Amino acid sequence: MIRHFAWIDLFYLVAALRWTLALTGVAFVGGTCVGALIALMRFSYLGPLRFLGNLYTQVVQGTPLLVWIFALYFGLAIFGFSVDAWTAAACALSIYAGAFLGEIWRGALLAIPRTQWEAGASLGLGFLHQLRYVIVPQALRVGTPPTVGFLVQLIKDTSLASTIGFVELTREGQTTTAATFQPFSVYLTVAGLYFLICFPLTQWSRRLERTFHVTR
Amino acid sequence: MSLVEITDVTKQFGALKVLDRISLHVERGEIIAIIGRSGSGKSTLLRCINGLEPIQSGRIVVDGITVNDPKTDLRRLRQRVGIVFQSYNLFPHLSVARNITLAPTVAKGMPAQDAIKIAHDVLRRVGLEDKINAFPDQLSGGQQQRVAIARSLAMQPTLMLFDEITSALDPELTGEVIKVLEDMASSGMTMLLVTHEMGFARRFGSRVVFMHGGRIHEQGPAADTLAHPKTRELETFLSAVLH
Numbered sequence: 001m002i003r004h005f006a007w008i009d010l011f012y013l014v015a016a017l018r019w020t021l022a023l024t025g026v027a028f029v030g031g032t033c034v035g036a037l038i039a040l041m042r043f044s045y046l047g048p049l050r051f052l053g054n055l056y057t058q059v060v061q062g063t064p065l066l067v068w069i070f071a072l073y074f075g076l077a078i079f080g081f082s083v084d085a086w087t088a089a090a091c092a093l094s095i096y097a098g099a100f101l102g103e104i105w106r107g108a109l110l111a112i113p114r115t116q117w118e119a120g121a122s123l124g125l126g127f128l129h130q131l132r133y134v135i136v137p138q139a140l141r142v143g144t145p146p147t148v149g150f151l152v153q154l155i156k157d158t159s160l161a162s163t164i165g166f167v168e169l170t171r172e173g174q175t176t177t178a179a180t181f182q183p184f185s186v187y188l189t190v191a192g193l194y195f196l197i198c199f200p201l202t203q204w205s206r207r208l209e210r211t212f213h214v215t216r
Numbered sequence: 217m218s219l220v221e222i223t224d225v226t227k228q229f230g231a232l233k234v235l236d237r238i239s240l241h242v243e244r245g246e247i248i249a250i251i252g253r254s255g256s257g258k259s260t261l262l263r264c265i266n267g268l269e270p271i272q273s274g275r276i277v278v279d280g281i282t283v284n285d286p287k288t289d290l291r292r293l294r295q296r297v298g299i300v301f302q303s304y305n306l307f308p309h310l311s312v313a314r315n316i317t318l319a320p321t322v323a324k325g326m327p328a329q330d331a332i333k334i335a336h337d338v339l340r341r342v343g344l345e346d347k348i349n350a351f352p353d354q355l356s357g358g359q360q361q362r363v364a365i366a367r368s369l370a371m372q373p374t375l376m377l378f379d380e381i382t383s384a385l386d387p388e389l390t391g392e393v394i395k396v397l398e399d400m401a402s403s404g405m406t407m408l409l410v411t412h413e414m415g416f417a418r419r420f421g422s423r424v425v426f427m428h429g430g431r432i433h434e435q436g437p438a439a440d441t442l443a444h445p446k447t448r449e450l451e452t453f454l455s456a457v458l459h
Contacts (some may be wrong), residue, residue, distance in 0.1 A: 124295035
């Protein structure tokens with residue numbers, strides 16, 4: 001039974017968009033935790049920590065996100081861990097986001113001149129105090145625009161979760177297409193919905209870039 | 217016991233010997249001008265005194281604390297030794313007040329109210345009390361450097377190090393910074409300055425130390441040494457600096 005692409009379908013798509021946003025949110029929080037750890041490891045004085053942080057970044061950045069999603073969803077099941085689609089997608093996206101955010105933030109920390117560390121040290125501040133009061137506040141300014149930029153990337157990457165049957169915006173689009181057989185209008189609508197979320201973020205990221213450029 | 221005791225210090229960057237068996241004792245209240253060509257090791261010597269640069273051999277003791285002992289907590293040392301840099305190095309994201317109160321509150325655990333009181337005091341000493349709420353980028357170079365001095369003074373140091381603090385300033389701004397140095401000199405502060413300000417060195421310096429090739433080539437009472445250099449290298453250097 002083939003029916004037309006109707007208002008009710010748009011409603012379902014918007015409803016599915018909630019899950020895209022929820023997945024993005026969880027992945028961003030997870031990626032933030034992993035990324036902060038990786039950035040600090042790669043910044044540490046301890047060689048082994050630096051090595052591990054670097055290894056993590058290289059491995060994750062050098063492998064496709066889709067493979068991580070499959071590995072967690074199908075792969076772990078073989079060892080007897082049954083992982084649901086939501087958990088597998090959230091974990092894979094967190095692992096992936098962590099590698100990229102870690103790299104962005106390490107760059108932001110490196111962008112702060114060595115003389116700022118020295119000024120803090122010379123006043124008798126310890127390493128963590130230098131980091132907290134002197135370096136990180138300045139690095140946040142540098143790191144925020146690319147972080148928001150990456151968030152846009154992450155929103156779009158959640159569409160890969162559709163491959164393991166997680167019903168987010170893209171998956172809902174596939175279902176709707178199957179029912180209506182109108183792929184062009186359906187996927188155009190899906191694209192439009194992604195754009196409506198991503199475009200304001202991109203603009204925001206640009207504005208941040210300009211503001212920080214002026215004040216620095 | 218001298219406030220600063222530098223004994224036989226050698227410092228290398230790779231194969232390059234920057235400090236070559238340097239020995240120097242500084243008494244309390246002394247004002248020492250360290251002069252010499254760029255690359256002669258004078259800034260490095262200053263940075264070794266508060267532990268910013270590690271040394272390969274020798275011994276540095278400041279106020280009873282052995283700087284090059286791995287067991288030494290450098291934070292404790294640096295709370296007593298202020299350093300002011302050529303490029304000011306203020307914290308650009310913090311107000312003048314916070315630049316000054318950060319270390320006293322965070323490193324020394326001083327209550328915020330006391331720290332603010334000190335901030336007012338030290339800013340008055342450098343003539344910038346009205347700038348307490350400004351941000352570094354709203355100040356001129358000379359004003360930023362005076363804030364940097366105030367920031368160091370707020371830690372109530374026993375020793376102040378100055379690393380070419382007027383070299384990045386326009387000539388008309390140097391005067392206001394020199395004025396602050398003169399006030400500090402009159403208040404009895406022990407000061408080590410790497411400087412090209414021969415006028416200041418002559419009038420306020422108790423001693424001049426001339427560095428050449430990583431060694432102390434000549435030293436003596438400031439006015440006398442500058443007027444009658446004994447070595448040819450110092451004579452050449454002085455004639456180049458003074459035209």
